[in-house]
Amino acid sequence: KAGVTQTPRYLIKTRGQQVTLSCSPISGHRSVSWYQQTPGQGLQFLFEYFSETQRNKGNFPGRFSGRQFSNSRSEMNVSTLELGDSALYLCASSLDRGGSEAFFGQGTRLTVV
Amino acid sequence: ILNVEQSPQSLHVQEGDSTNFTCSFPSSNFYALHWYRWETAKSPEALFVMTLNGDEKKKGRISATLNTKEGYSYLYIKGSQPEDSATYLCASYYSNYQLIWGAGTKLIIKP
Numbered sequence: 001k002a003g004v005t006q007t008p009r010y011l012i013k014t015r016g017q018q019v020t021l022s023c024s025p026i027s028g029h030r031s032v033s034w035y036q037q038t039p040g041q042g043l044q045f046l047f048e049y050f051s052e053t054q055r056n057k058g059n060f061p062g063r064f065s066g067r068q069f070s071n072s073r074s075e076m077n078v079s080t081l082e083l084g085d086s087a088l089y090l091c092a093s094s095l096d097r098g099g100s101e102a103f104f105g106q107g108t109r110l111t112v113v
Numbered sequence: 114i115l116n117v118e119q120s121p122q123s124l125h126v127q128e129g130d131s132t133n134f135t136c137s138f139p140s141s142n143f144y145a146l147h148w149y150r151w152e153t154a155k156s157p158e159a160l161f162v163m164t165l166n167g168d169e170k171k172k173g174r175i176s177a178t179l180n181t182k183e184g185y186s187y188l189y190i191k192g193s194q195p196e197d198s199a200t201y202l203c204a205s206y207y208s209n210y211q212l213i214w215g216a217g218t219k220l221i222i223k224p
Contacts, residue, residue, distance in 0.1 A: 033212070042215070042216040092157075099145050101147060102157075102159065102212075
């Protein structure tokens with residue numbers, strides 16, 4: 001069974017640009033959540049999608065957005081990148097919205113220069 | 114605003130010693146409590162998911178308990194080994210579909 005796949009693994013972008021990250025969940029998983037991790041910080045919740053609907057959103061500015069497709073794959077978009085957006089972005093999938101364990105991808109390391 | 118607290122923030126333990134740490138969470142509308150281990154340069158991996166008051170789960174030398182009435186969970190590691198060094202995260206899930214994460218306990222095993 002394939003795990004959670006995130007692409008790309010590494011990305012370097014310039015301030016002001018936008019970026020799209022992709023997450024393919026484990027087959028059959030309908031919930032996908034996105035997290036940001038910066039040095040010294042824990043997991044900061046961005047948003048959660050279930051069956052193509054955003055059901056929860058963390059405390060991030062509107063520059064951060066996402067969507068989920070009918071095959072449960074999810075994308076996260078960050079517009080007008082700032083230096084502070086440099087982080088590891090993790091996505092996690094689960095069978096349902098919280099009763100079952102989350103499986104994390106390897107993450108996308110975004111560097112904004 | 115729901116808040117999940119983990120203590121201590123970090124812990125140094127001698128190899129071979131046993132240790133435990135705490136996750137405190139709001140008990141109103143509680144549904145499930147998750148524990149994850151997060152090793153450096155890897156992604157978090159689930160250890161346990163517990164839902165019922167009094168639940169106890171065990172995986173090898175690691176075990177966890179849950180008290181939903183008072184809103185806490187303990188994670189125990191027996192006979193710590195260097196490979197146990199990691200950050201241990203708990204997350205509490207509520208009936209409104211929110212999964213609230215603690216900041217983690219960083220465990221360092223000293224040989």
